[in-house]
Amino acid sequence: MSLNLHDLSVRFGAGPLFPPVTLNAAPGTITTVMGPSGVGKSTLLDAIGGHLARGATVVGRVELNGRDVTRLPAEARCIGLMFQDAGLFPHLSVGDNLAFGLPHALKGRAARRQAVADALAQAGLSGMDGRDPATLSGGQRARAALMRTLLAEPQALLLDEPFSKLDTGLRGEIRAFTFAHIAKRGIPALMVSHDPADAEAAGGPLLTLSQEQT
Amino acid sequence: MTRSGAEGRTLRAVVLTVLIVAVLGPIAAGLWQSLRAGLGVLPAIGAETLSLDPWRALVDLPGFGTSLRLTLWTGFAATGLALLLAVGVCAAVHDRMDRRASGRLLAPFLAAPHAAMAIGLAFLLAPSGWIARALAPVMGWDRPPMLETVNDPWGLALIVGLVAKELPFLLLVILSALSQIPVRAQMAAGRALGYGRGIVWIKVIMPQVWPLIRLPVMVVLAFSLSVVDVALILGPSNPPTLAVRLLRLFSDPDIFQLLPASAGAILQALLALAGFAVLWLCDRAGRVIGLWWVRRGGRGLSAEPGLWLATGLATALMILGALAMVSLLVWSVAWRWPWPGLLPDSWSLRPWTGAGQGVTRALMNTVTLALSTTALSLTLAIAWLEGEDRGHFPRAKWAERLIYLPLLVPQIAFLYGLNVLVLRLGAAPGLVPVVWAQALFVFPYVMIALSDPWRALDPGLPRAAAALGAGPWRRLWRVKLPVLLTPILTASAIGVAVSVAQYLPTLFLGGGRVATLTTEAVTLSSGSDRRITGVYASLQAGLPFAAYLAAFLIPALRFRNRRALSGAAA
Incomplete structure (x- = not known):
């Protein structure tokens, strides 16, 4: 499994935000995207995941496992997304948030409940099925969100400053948890971060975005 | 202190x-x-x-059952349709709608009084109105067609009139509720998990919007079930809706009609309460069914056609509303306006x-x-x-x-x-x-x-x-x-x-x-x-x-x- 970017850039009206990016993200590796604020790191992730706001145009190509996904809608790309606010849906319980991620192909009430329970156990959240996500700690929320993303069986993962809202003490723990799961799944991941410690722990290639020269 | x-x-x-x-x-x-x-x-x-005589007198009114049925049908249909269209439109276009611009677009519709809008719609929909005139050459009508397009016995014109006025209100209410929800982030999260836009809207966004718009929807429902002026202008006439009958009883020269009229007034309050109860039951049922549906994890990639249908219908209604307002002005300065001209022959x-x-x-x-x-x-x-x-x-x-x-x-x-x-x-x-x-x-x-x-x-x-x-x-x-x-x-x-x-x-x-x-x-x-x-x-x-x-x-x-x-x- 691999994620390939060919001369990928994003235009808002006039010029491209950053110089075209070409990248080969190998399975199980985490590529860290760094660069100054406002250079368009999150926009790069949006372009890969299919979440660009209206008015933005993608230049170049995104390939996932040899399949060109550049023109596909976000929901058809099989690219998972993690961001700093965890993005758990506030109207659903923790368990139902995870069930939301489970593929439809897994049939049967009991089987689906079991899959959710297993995922919760993996995240150290056993028995928190019925909890309101708002009552979880920051670390628990991050772990639940990662499990929800992984349950959808993504073929690549995008992480947009996933640890920036966590305390320093917690950050190392959640980072290790996240990276271990990515390695276990053997999927390519792209992570935007401001924290050099994140990049160091990721141990993968480093992609530095710089302002487009005009 | x-x-x-x-x-x-x-x-x-x-x-x-x-x-x-x-x-x-x-x-x-x-x-x-x-x-x-x-x-x-x-x-x-x-x-x-x-x-209990006033209640008996009320129930014994000729056509009372029909009036009651009409009231329930038009009230629920108008509220349901307006809500459905408003939600559909928001789902389809929320990310390309600038809030200030949409507010400005909705303002004239919100400003228009119900009665004026209803009168304009009557001018527009009537067999001798603009729509029939525009269709006349195509249909070969040499005189206004014999169709009951206004005051029809099914209350369809009344429903159109109510929806035309309630849709902009509900749109405004939903847009303001949406500004309290991180729609963009949740949409991205849902789509990254493989859900289509329409399904994310129904499973994720709407359940959060609903508690914020419940009261306004109740207002719309209570209004639709008891409206008088719009029903007088566009509604069925024989028998009319309950509220119109009550108005007639209240203004009857025989002052003893005030008694059954008052019984009817209380019935209207009970109807509103029943409407709220139905809304509450739908809310409960929706929660159970919704949860069951969410847990099944269906991705449903194809809710888009429904959204575009809603947007199309809503746009048509807004155009109808705008034309209705214009037709008021045109009629007020028309002098000679023979069928089937689109504009008057002479103005005054x-x-x-x-x-x-x-x-x-x-x-x-x-x-x-x-x-x-x-x-x-x-x-x-x-x-x-x-x-x-x-x-x-x-x-x-x-x-x-x-x-x-x-x-x-x-x-x-x-x-x-x-x-x-x-x-x-x-x-x-x-x-x-x-x-x-x-x-x-x-x-x-x-x-x-x-x-x-x-x-x-x-x-x-x-x-x-x-x-x-x-x-x-x-x-x-x-x-x-x-x-x-x-x-x-x-x-x-x-x-x-x-x-x-x-x-x-x-x-x-x-x-x-x-x-x-x-x-x-x-x-x-x-x-x-x-x-x-x-x-x-x-x-x-x-x-x-x-x-x-x-x-x-x-x-x-x-x-x-x-x-x-x-x-x-x-």
Whole structure:
């Protein structure tokens, strides 16, 4: 499994935000995207995941496992997304948030409940099925969100400053948890971060975005 | 406790007292009167024996069952359709809609009074109206077709009229609810998990929007189940909906008809309650089914066609509404307009000049009522919010719910009872009771429109003023009110629009002697002279338009050199 970017850039009206990016993200590796604020790191992730706001145009190509996904809608790309606010849906319980991620192909009430329970156990959240996500700690929320993303069986993962809202003490723990799961799944991941410690722990290639020269 | 804190408590106590004595008390008393009269006790006309006869008389009215069915059908269909379309439109276009631009687009529709919109739609939909005229060459009609397109026995024209007016309101309400939800992030999260846009909307966004729009939807439902003016103009005529029948009973020369009419008023209140119960059941059922559906994890990649259908229908309705307003104006200056011409052969201002004193008096009454009810409501709203600020109170949820009460109780259920009460207190029907009765419905809208911008005001501004030595009154007059000019004017424009649109309060509390543009237009609409009707309805629609325009232009001129205030706060 691999994620390939060919001369990928994003235009808002006039010029491209950053110089075209070409990248080969190998399975199980985490590529860290760094660069100054406002250079368009999150926009790069949006372009890969299919979440660009209206008015933005993608230049170049995104390939996932040899399949060109550049023109596909976000929901058809099989690219998972993690961001700093965890993005758990506030109207659903923790368990139902995870069930939301489970593929439809897994049939049967009991089987689906079991899959959710297993995922919760993996995240150290056993028995928190019925909890309101708002009552979880920051670390628990991050772990639940990662499990929800992984349950959808993504073929690549995008992480947009996933640890920036966590305390320093917690950050190392959640980072290790996240990276271990990515390695276990053997999927390519792209992570935007401001924290050099994140990049160091990721141990993968480093992609530095710089302002487009005009 | 600081002086301003104590002042805040006093201010709020005053506002609460006014609210209870002048708003909630009268509604309760009016309902009580209706209840008593419905059970045969109305001493004013010498009826003093408690009995169920009025209810029997009501149920025995010829065609009572049909009226009841029509009321339920049109009320639920209009509310359901308006809600469905509004949700569909928001789902389809929310990410390309700029909130300010969409607010401006919706403003004229919100400003248009129900009656004017209904009259315009009648002009448009009637067999001799614009739509039939446009179709005539295609269909080969050499005379207006014999179709019941208005006042049809199924109430379809009534439903169209209600939806055309309620859709913009629900759109506005949903858009403002959406601004409280991180839609973009949740949409991305849902789509990254493989869900199509329409499905994310239904499974993730709507369940969060619903609690925020439940009360407005209840208002729409209660209104649709009990509307009088729109039903008079567009609704079925024989038999009409329940509310229209009640109006006829209330104005029957035989005063003993007041008893079954009062029983019917209570029935209207019960219908609204039943409507809320149905809504609550749908809410419960939706929650259970929704959860079951979410847990199954269906991705449903193809909800888009439904969304585009909703958008198409909604657009068509908005165009219909806009054309309706234009047709009012065109009819008011039409002279000779033979079938099947799309425009009159000859034009004339005679309907305007010929309307004379009647229209002038109605206009004066309408303006007087609009200005006084709006000023009253605005003062009360500002006193409430300022009291909250000075007393450092958190926003009181229960009080906000109470504000909605006058909008949730059908007008016809308590207004006649209120009238009886006013007469018993020895007050003469006239402008003053009408001002008060209208304010019951104007105040809630003004308060709702003003409270969010007021609470969103940067608290640093009054603090900075206080640090410079400005007392609470100076902070209010010199800092808060000027900075909040745009929302205050917007709330006033809404107040004017609500006041101008009032029909029943004016009719009942004015004892039939206070003629406004609305009461006259509704009366004229059953006649045959579209020109005169067009004059009254155009003026009726023109007043709120003028108010909205002023609310838009005044801040733009006043703050033309103040970028932070030139409309951004609206």
